[in-house]
Amino acid sequence: MKLEFTVASAFVNLFIVLILSPLFDGLTRKVRALIQSRVGPPPLQSYYDILKLMGKEDLKSTINPLFRLSPYMSVVSIAMASLLIPIGSLTPPLNFWGDIFLFIYVITVVGIAIIITASASENPFAYIGASRKMMLHLSVEPILAIALITGAINAGSFKIGDIVKWYYTNGPNVSMVLATVCVFFSLQALIGKIPFDISEAEQELAEGVLIELSGPKYACVKWTNMSRQVLFCLVFTQIFIPWPFTDYFLINVIISLLKITVLLFISSLIEALNPRLRIDQALKYNLTLALFSLTSVFLALLRL
């Protein structure tokens, strides 16, 4: 593996996941506005929001150091997770040391960081938001993990690059199709948008986990949420639908950008056309999906 390739692809990944994510968020806001017969904000509004929040006063509701540090931790974890996804070619930038377990670990840290922030803030709304987020994470992330393990069993390797390569050359089999479908249906919960924005439910919990955040910390958490949206879309498009792939780095990047635009469009349609679920209803949905995805592991073990 050449060093230049690692540096270039790492740069591209970080650019897409961190720098472009507010633009994608702006697009989803525009789509939502059009469905709701509104004019909507300009596409760059999410950048303005983050910049404005960065310059705002940082109110410290508690002296707990966890509360101060964890918002920044969530941005760093998102950046790390983005380096494990193949975008420009079939191998991710950090393929040599990152496998699916590291990936799952890192994306869990993103959620955990926000849960810690909320629990440290000593606000009853944040507490409830945190407990809801915990339940949601515990129920939805196994689905992604099981789907990745299905890929690993099929490919015979835990490295994400190897899984994608195997999937790209061998094409889908029954177990992978089932895993892909399960990930697709859990995508909205992974992203944390309506009907699954239960931990932040504005109307029920007054933004729940985010209620005590302000200034740069709030900007970081908002930015994390936007980046997470792009990251999970990339997980789905690059790992579970790796087609079409060309030999040219730049064209691959453009194709993947198009793919996540389509996916985000579908996701904002779902967001605009559905009400929020209650936590028990969401858990029921996720657990049913988890059972389905478990069958994909058995199918993979049977080489189907």
Added chain:
Amino acid sequence: MQNFLYPITEVAEKIEKFRENIIVYVEPHQIKETVKLLILQNIRFVHLTAIDFSDKKNKIELNYFFLLLKDKVNIVLKVYVDSLNPTISSISDIIPAAIWAERECNDLFGVKFEGHPDPRRLVLSDDWPEGMYPLRKDFKYNQKPPQEKKPFLLKKPKEGTTVIPIGPFYPSLEEPAYFRLIVEGEKIIDFDYRGFYVHRGIEKLAESALNYQQIPFLAERICGICGFVHSTCYCQAVEKAADIDIPQRAKFIRSMFLELERIHSHLLWIGLAAHIIGFDTLFMQTWRIREPVMYMCEIITGNRKTYGINIVGGVIIDVLPQHLRDLENIISDIEKEIKELREIILEDDTIQLRFKNVGILEYKEAEKYSVCGPVARASGIKTDMRVDFPYAAYPTLSLRVPTKKEGDIWARTLIRLDEILISIGILKEILTNIPEGSTSVKVSKIPSWKEAISYVEAPRGQLFHYILTGPDGKPYRWAVRAPSYQNYQCLSILLQGATIADAPLIIGSIDPCFSCTERYEILDIKNKTFRIYSLQELECLKAR
């Protein structure tokens, strides 16, 4: 005299019958017995209010208003208590619907109710001094009492439970009210309420500073959404008391605006309910459908809201033929859109997941708390003031009263959707049948010491106005009971055992109208001071 009155004759001092009202005079110590006898007849509690006669006969008159739906009569229990030491035994343990009314009477008149389950303050603010009763006649309307700092007693959470405060500032309930949910995990185990943060004392102002023709404009400002019901109800009460017969055309115009108001109020509610469950697309689209209705009202009266067209004796504007044509086009447009909206809501499984079997109010509880409007109809109580006590043009119009048995939020939604379509039907009928003629009659002197009860079916339910005319060109007592006032009191039942996620939805499902309930105060945000309209300012408002 009707059969049901026979048992009462034993306890009552005197029974009078006047139009559809039966007035029963009772001794203070007999009140509980009388109410117990009445409750066997399946009566509904409407309101309890007092009238201060301290300067005339050293008495405070308590008026208990009841309603007998099947015979369509009002029963008024009149009790005189001593104004120096006004005490009477509470009826709240027999009729829980009277809890708030008794607390309000205690606040404003100083009547002590013995054995009341919750004798805390309801209306008065926490810094109001003890022993000052604003609705007594010796209290001047512009008097400023000294402030007395005292914390309000709220229910304390038990060990292992947390308090979730909803309000007074809350993103999905943009109104000043404090719902204190005591929760265990996600489950609500106890509930407390503190409201009336913006009580203005509109009744006091009307009784002391305004005349009959100025009050409709004040009454219309009681509510920010359905103000027209208040001015109509007030005008009807005065017209009834003074035996004024208003022209048929004025009656039709009143009915027309009442129905337009119902349509836009129900659409507003559907939008808000969708917003509470996070379905913002439905919220935006419902409010888009609502907009032409507001626009039409603006074209006819000059205002989107608070039309200011009601006076005692009729209405002050006329509806031109081109308005009727425009209105016809608009309602046939929105009828189509509302039918589509109804299809969308009926076919949406996720909405039903959130609405069905949530916030159930059983028929028995609904009767006990005397809830009204769509909340009562969703629990199977067939009550609609347009049918029970027809007013304005309703005696000549045909309408049906939808009811459901489930009593959950889904039933309330369906009832409201149905009512919009019924309102559109009524509007169509009004448009074809509206008679020609004048729109108001000249009102000369209004006789003193006459009383009248008037009902209007507001979008939120049965609205009640009571008036006792006074000797000096203004009412001696004007009492208002908004529908939300009654519906609020069943919230403790609805919220018991619900989850936090459902709490805003349940509170929203009764369509609470805070300004109606509290008869609110005008807040001048710039100077951060409360302001009461002076006479000249009201004249200006009237002139506009």
